[in-house]
Amino acid sequence: SVVACAKFMIVGGGIAGVTCVEQLSSQIPSADIALITAGSHIKAVTNYKQVSKTLEEFDVEERPSSVLEARFPNLTVIHPAVKSLNTQSHTVETADGRVFGYEKLCICSGGRPKLLTQDNPYVLGIRDTDSAQAFQKQLSKAKRIVIVGNGGIALELVYEVEGCEVIWAVKDKAIGNTFFDAGAAQFLIPSLEADKPERAAPCRRPRYTTEEPAAGSGSALGPDWHEGIVLRGAETGFVARTHPLTVPFLFPFHALNFSSLPVGTWPVYILLTNGKTFGCDFVVSATGVVPNTEPFLHGNNFALADDAGLQVDDHMMTSEPDVYAAGDVCTACWEHSPLWQQMRLWTQARQMGWYAGRCMAAHVLSEPIELDFCFELFSHITKFFNYKVVLLGKFNAQGLGPNHELLVRCTKGQEYVKVVLSGGKMVGAVLIGETDLEETFENLMLNQMDLTQYGEELLNPNIDIEDYFD
């Protein structure tokens, strides 16, 4: 029997779910909202800053869920996790057997790390506070680890881990291919060899280090997830970081096998497709996430995307009536703006949660709603190897085929600027370092001005490009 029924129900206390709750509460303060989440802590966006029209920056903090209930009187936070969903009867069942009803549901259950192999104690995935702590514990005893993957997490790990030999296995030709082309990778590689700048220790705020690890599946970590966690191996006293410069190029793989070699001193061995075997203390699998959809699929008829996410339309609605989804669990299946793509990032989790909340409210109030402006232009601001990195639009010429032109400006150790042009218009950019070009380029992309006449002058450092286009 149904314990309680809420007008709005959100599943997942990550950034997408929490932002959705905040949005709904502000749009319809009188509506009762239930947030069902696995862990005891939720994610909160703090210090939100709109940097330009589409770029945003913020910090993320883990907080007890009671903090959210105190802020929103009409909100009830429910634990434990959702076990199953019945879209016909509009009910969910939690792991403790209770059944809750909803009018409108938003699934924000995030993703979990794709592991190279399941149930191997020497293969770790990093996803949440629990797994980051497990990683840290194992790292403190480690002499050599293998990092597999080429996305943001692998990049950060390779840079941050100290006192431990790192073997980095990458299947692509260049490092960081999720974010960069070979040119940008080349620019960044010297940072891996150089001495790192002194850290401003102690860290401003110990993030992601909860005293009692949240039970069950926690939320994904956000920017600065390694801050407050010391990533240091057993080899203290000297830094035994084999600089990974040559490693990715030497050891490409296409598929990996684990061989339990009977003789050897390492707990685990990894065999790469180039035939080389490495022993190590453990392997970090940083090869992306799989959307957390399982509890919701059985008995329902969700349309899934190729990447296994819940398909959502331009109102964040899944294929099931009254069920929305946002964040890492969903796949944006509307016709994208030519300058936007989905990436499972922090900012997009916030934007989708916010927009899903608006859509749910608009539908209840029978108001029209249009796709939000933030989905016009992909934009992401982050830090890699201690450089400010801004990515705009089709920054890696995604989906453009041969039909594009690149302009590059690079000052070693200082900045790397790449512009992607298509049909004379700017469609993407990678800005590494303090380039101060983000706003101008964002504008040029948004207004799709024909830049043919400017040619390479666009990146001439002696021209103040801002004056040009004012």
Ligand code: FAD
């Ligand atoms: P999550 O944050 O994963 O939250 C999902 C929530 O759902 C959790 O609260 C979980 O407990 C809950 N849940 C799951 N299943 C159930 C269930 N059955 N019932 C109830 N609740 C459930 N992005 C960036 O932009 N910049 C970065 O620097 C960056 N660094 C990262 C570093 C790491 C190590 C990782 C793992 C990710 C990083 N990301 C980064 C990606 C970013 O963290 C995610 O894109 C973002 O957190 C997704 O938010 P979400 O709300 O969709 O999901």
